[in-house]
Amino acid sequence: MNPLLEIRHLDQSLWLDFISRQVLTNGELKRRIDEDALRGVTSNPAIFEKAIGGSADYDDTIREQARQGKSAEEIYVGLAVADVQQACDLFRPLYDSHDNSSDGYVSLEVSPALAHDTAGTIAEGRQLWQAVDRPNVMIKVPATLEGLPAIRQLISEGININVTLIFGLERYRAVTEAFLAGLEDRVQAGQPVEDVNSVASFFLSRIDVLIDPQLDKLAAEGGPRGELAASLTGEVAVACAKQAYQLYKDIFAGPRWNVLQAKGANTQRLLWASTGNKNPKYDNLKYITNLVGPKTVNTVPVDTMDLFKQSAIPATAQLEEGLDHAREVLRRLPELGLDLEVLTGQLEADGVQKFIEPFTKLLDSVEKKRQQALSSNQQLA
Template sequence: MNASQALHAAGQSVWYDNIQRGLLDNGELAGMIGREEIRGVTSNPTIFMNAITKSHDYDAGLRPLAKAGRSAEEIFWQLAIADIQTAADLFRPLYHQSGKGDGFVSLEVSPYLAHETDATLAEARQLWQRVDRPNLMVKIPATKAGLPAISAAIAAGINVNVTLIFSRSRYAEVMDAYLQGLEQRAAAGLPLDSISSVASFFVSRVDSKIDARLRDQDAHLRGKAAIANARLAYADFKQVFATERFQALAAQGGRVQRPLWASTGAKNPAYSDVLYVVELVGPQTVNTMPPQTLVALLDHGQVRPASLEEDLDAARQTLAELQALGIVMDAVTDELEDEGVKSFADAFTALLAAVETSRQAAR
């Protein structure tokens, strides 16, 4: 049993935070599925920027689109959707074998729309129709404007990966938005059992932000905040999905919205390269890993089932100590949300600029 299989046995699915046409064409992604190393794929603007700008995988697909007069953004979406469709087809058997619980491939709405509810929902609907795969998840950011779009998308029957969650307070709003979507769907007499959603709670960036604010005398708190934050968020998840409100929806086929641990690559070289994997294991969760983290997990990861539920008192103590130092978690996570939205928008801008350069050259 490899470490990914051990995580699955503990109730956690490994998704791959990476997509590139070369992986689809050379059979590597299919091999990873066959070896039971991954059970889904996530993507974001930065991943596509790296895939398209740092390889020649897309040259052949780009040229005819450029010669047909398509804009840079039209070319990007056509290339990205083709990749997502191919990956979704590779995962389709697992999607059915898992009872529609795994085998998902995520594609994000334009990061330019992060603060526009109606435009986000319109694009989510459009991507759902264009990709036309039941195991697609449309990624919608957990901004204030994103929350009503999440509810409406769920009500419309679209699988949603809610992204850029940093705080427990925003996570509570995300879970409520999901339940509202299911309730709207149930009220309309529509089935709930085909709808899946995950809530992508970002991890390592929290430590990066807080560690930089700690003095030498507070060094014992370094590398602790992100795991504490995630463990308490998992406790929140268990509480919400044990309520009568959700149980009424579950009786109609509603599924839990699984927490997904994102940004799980260790950014500090002083930390274990599997820190944000082995400390965050628990039932009904997902961990989406960048390539280097997955390699590390398969090489030397030691899985502790239910590590998410260890030392909750210590997690509370960590956050209390940070508060005493004047480090307010909600203020930190608000900064991280703003930075995350900007980072994805900047990556999308750089991506479109690179596609435009290639488009001009092809024409």
């Protein structure tokens, strides 16, 4: 059996961490929906930089819009919105199905330059929501301190939110609080909540990329501390995910949640992000096979998704296996002088910068093509 289909039978949803005009127009995305139980798509500035800046697929539209006097950022937004609209339409039958399991969504991110601007994030979140004009779009908002009140506000307005760049467990708690408070604000205003959906995107491989070299260095020193460090190497990200899932189960239970659930509210599912392996020492499916569990999403790069499909590895629910070990991994990190909250704060800052850089590069690329179009137009005149 196709492992991608098996995962769906275990109530996990696979979303594709990629979008481009080519996969929208050549039938590839539709094929993945039909054949591989693909349930959604996520995008980010780096993905759009590759799609728009790295191909000629958008050049005709860029030239046309340049001649209309649009800026590089306006052109980019128009291109991204058009792609997301087309992808939303492909997923619309799933979204409209009687039991869509909160799937069928396509995510579009606010400008990473707004990561520390609450008011700007709210304004752009509303703008993108209105521009796409599809009920199955999710607006991506970073889980920065400034992003939290924006998440609450946008949820209260009925806008679907994909909370991105979550690295730490305490920040994950704060994200769920923003989501719940937004739903409560909406209920208090007499508005429905059954069609409001959100995911909390917990980034994983980057955790190991940051922490493993520090553990390797300690392991090389030998002794009991070295042995402990060696035993924790490659274990931290998956341990964080397993603990986050236990938090999810606790948070979306009990009296507070029951009130919202009675109004038809959906839980804010955990979404495993950054699940392409970045360490050649590890199994390339490390962040797929170890994280299968119900009511979760895994957003997977194209290469990783194809590798998993070809592997024919039977999918099994592993997310709640080895919980004692996961707790032990997180408990013992401080013994080595590693403060996970500090380290995940560093990852958040790096993550914002990793989105700003391709976004800047993307706008530069669009601007270059825009100027070429204007110059060509002048020559023809």
